[in-house]
Amino acid sequence: EGPLWGWSDSRVIGLFATSLIxxxxxVWWEWRHPQPMLQLRMFRRLAFSLNLLAALILFLGISFNLLLTPLFFQLVYQFDLQRTGLMLMALPIALSLTSPIGGRLSDRFGPRVLTIVGLLVTGCALLGLSTTTPVTPPLQMLSFLILLGIGVGLFQSPNNSTVLGDAPPEALGVASGLLAVVRTIGQTGGIAxxxxxxxxxxxxxxxGPVTPLTAAPPPILAGGYDVAMRVAALLAAITIVPSLIGGYALQRQIAPARPPVAD
Structure with missing residues (x-):
């Protein structure tokens, strides 16, 4: 409701404050409880925490595409539901084909390289989507959706491997659950x-406000989409920082100890 109420409205500020409190x-309750739902000491592991954070930020950005691209197809391109669905199939197909390849490449070259490559590809795809206008050929948009699926596929498997690889052995189930929770929070928060x-x-x-929103002219709808997708691309770029540091921390942990140097 922020755009309608105004971001300085007391209700908006109050809801943000309530969520923070x-x-x-x-965190206070989980830290002091003898049997917490979530063992916060797990987050002292740098690779575990940072790569969970990377997944959260990336899924925030990906959600922009999940919400807005179908609306772009229907409201700007004036596609019917069937054609919109067929266009949107490009991303999950590319993702499903790339994820197993990303896992095998991660075993060969290490997860840090693959996660960074995946994030770079994802950022470029989102940035490409942000250049779309009402006269852009749909095939161009389709190519960026395929590229986005490839980027997420290259990122997801190595990132999950890093998180689970740095989790305590007795808490692998909790770590796997946290990956699912982070993905859900990222998607729901990203859509909002x-x-x-x-x-x-x-x-x-x-x-000024448009009622209903779908009555806005296609160039204006496309302009809002372009700005939103640039924000999504920025989120993908920000994700590189925790992913890079987390991967480096895990690499240092598993590196073999150097033999002592003889006098």
Missing amino acids: GGILF LAGAIWVSQIFALNG
């Missing part, structure tokens, strides 16, 4: 963020 109380940015930009380009 709730998060602090959750993407919608807020898209709507705010449409209102700004239109000079």
Whole structure:
């Protein structure tokens, strides 16, 4: 409701404050409870924590595509539901074909290299989608969706491997569950963020609110989409930092100890 209420509205500020206080109380309670739902000491492991954070940030960015690209096809390109669905199949097909390859390449070259390559490809694909206009050929958009699926596929398997590889052996089930939770939180939070940015930009380009939103002219809808996808590309670029540091930390842990140097 931020674009409609205004971001300085007391209700918006109050909800942000409530979520912050709730998060602090959750951490405090889990830390002091003798049998916590989530063992916070796991997060002292650098590779585990940072690569979980990388997954969270990336899924925030990917959610922009999940929400806005179908709307772009239907509202800007004026595609029907069947053609929209066929276009959207490109991403999951590319993802499903690339993920096993990413896992095998990760075993050969190490997870750090593959995660960074995957993030770079993902960022380029999102940036490419941000250049789409009402007159852009649909095949160009389709190619960027395929590229996005390849990038996520190259990232996901090595990143999961890094998280599980640095988790305590007795907590592998919890670590696997955390990966699923992070993915869900990233997707739901990303959809809310993407919608807020898209709507705010449409209102700004239109000079005021549009009711219903779908009544906005295609160039304005496309302008809101472009800005939102640039934010998604920025999130993919930010993800490189925790992924790089986390992969380096894991590599140092598993590196064989150097033999002592003789006098």
